[in-house]
Amino acid sequence: MIKTAFFFFIFWIGLMISLILLLIFYIISLSGFKKAAKKYAHLITSRWARFTLFTAGIKVDVSGLENIPLNESGFVIVSNHQGNFDIPVYISCLPVSPGFIAKKELMKLPFLSNWMKVIDCLPIDRKNARNSRQLITERIKEKDKNPIFLFPEGTRSQGREMGPFRTGTLKMLFLDRVKFLPATINNSYSCFEKSGHVTGARVSVDYHPMLNSNKFSEKEFGLFEDELKRIIQLGLEKHV
Numbered sequence: 001m002i003k004t005a006f007f008f009f010i011f012w013i014g015l016m017i018s019l020i021l022l023l024i025f026y027i028i029s030l031s032g033f034k035k036a037a038k039k040y041a042h043l044i045t046s047r048w049a050r051f052t053l054f055t056a057g058i059k060v061d062v063s064g065l066e067n068i069p070l071n072e073s074g075f076v077i078v079s080n081h082q083g084n085f086d087i088p089v090y091i092s093c094l095p096v097s098p099g100f101i102a103k104k105e106l107m108k109l110p111f112l113s114n115w116m117k118v119i120d121c122l123p124i125d126r127k128n129a130r131n132s133r134q135l136i137t138e139r140i141k142e143k144d145k146n147p148i149f150l151f152p153e154g155t156r157s158q159g160r161e162m163g164p165f166r167t168g169t170l171k172m173l174f175l176d177r178v179k180f181l182p183a184t185i186n187n188s189y190s191c192f193e194k195s196g197h198v199t200g201a202r203v204s205v206d207y208h209p210m211l212n213s214n215k216f217s218e219k220e221f222g223l224f225e226d227e228l229k230r231i232i233q234l235g236l237e238k239h240v
Contacts, residue, residue, distance in 0.1 A: 004197040010055050018048040038146070042097040049092035057200025058085060058191050062093045064207035068181065070095055075179035075210065076140055078170075080162045080232050081151035082189040089188055089203055090149065098149040101136065122148065133172045140178055147181070158193040160186070160236060165229065171221050174213045182208040182228055184235020206235035 021044045053060065069075070077098060079090070087100060097120070104123040107113040116123070122139050124132035140148050152165040173180075183205065190201040208231050216224045 007056055007198045011052055014048055014051050014055075018044050038097070042095075045091050045097050046094075049088040052088045053085070053092055056085070056191060056198050058089070059200075059202045060089055060093055061202065061204045062207075063205070064183075064209075065093075065095065067207045067209050068095060069210070074140060075147050075181055076173060077147050077149045077181045077183055078152060078228060078232070079149070079183040079185055080236070081153045081156050082160075082185055082187075083156050083158060083191060083193045085188045085191040085203070086151070086156075086185055089185060089205060090183075093205055096146045098147055099139065100149045101151075120146065133169050136169055137172060137176055137178075140173070140176075156189070156193065158189050160189075162229065162233065162236075165225060167221075167225060170225065170228075174216075174221050174224055175218060177213050180211045180213065180228060182211055182231040184208070184232050184238075186236055186239045204235075204239050206238065208232075208235065 077090075077094075079086070090098065099120045099122055100116075101122050101124055102116060104125050106116065107123045122135060124135060136148060136150075150169065152167070152170050153163040154166045155163065157163045186204045186206075187201055188203045190199060191203065192198055211224075211228060211231065213224060
């Protein structure tokens with residue numbers, strides 16, 4: 001078992017190194033080579049995530065990668081949220097660099113804020129729900145942008161059971177007829193939340209077929225939400 005203090009020391013060192021490398025991303029992007037810049041950013045962030053997981057002794061089993069549309073924009077990835085390691089787990093196994101929604105307070109942290117800007121995270125003010133939802137919608141509609149990643153529970157469940165969904169953003173995206181890619185993460189809470197220190201574990205990730213909101217009428221958001229939860233729950237039951 002790796003000592004937690006040592007892990008976080010290595011974590012921050014890795015984060016700073018990846019930030020230095022990602023500065024090249026800006027140079028490439030400003031030179032007009034946006035596709036090359038995207039590939040470079042994904043290469044660096046995925047390698048950082050894999051290094052982080054390797055250092056912690058975390059192994060990831062992935063299924064359903066064929067369900068991710070590589071040449072399509074305008075969709076959002078929706079997952080349950082079990083623990084602090086969910087983000088590096090997803091970054092390590094996604095074929096694109098997702099833009100995570102983060103509370104704006106994180107943008108005040110040195111190094112981390114710069115890193116989040118480079119990978120195109122979206123800072124929001126949780127106290128201003130209407131403005132936050134508008135920012136998310138505008139971001140999803142932008143062309144040549146990687147998909148937004150959404151944890152509708154809003155906070156870590158710290159266990160296998162999913163918490164209730166915060167439906168404000170989900171309903172707005174549903175009414176805007178956004179496509180949803182459901183994903184399930186399982187056992188990530190065992191990496192930290194279960195014991196209170198960093199622990200090696202095996203985590204599973206399942207990407208499910210796209211759920212198109214156009215298949216539901218505007219009055220059927222409840223049915224859509226139930227279906228979304230059911231699909232994500234299937235991934236949890238798969239690994240009982």
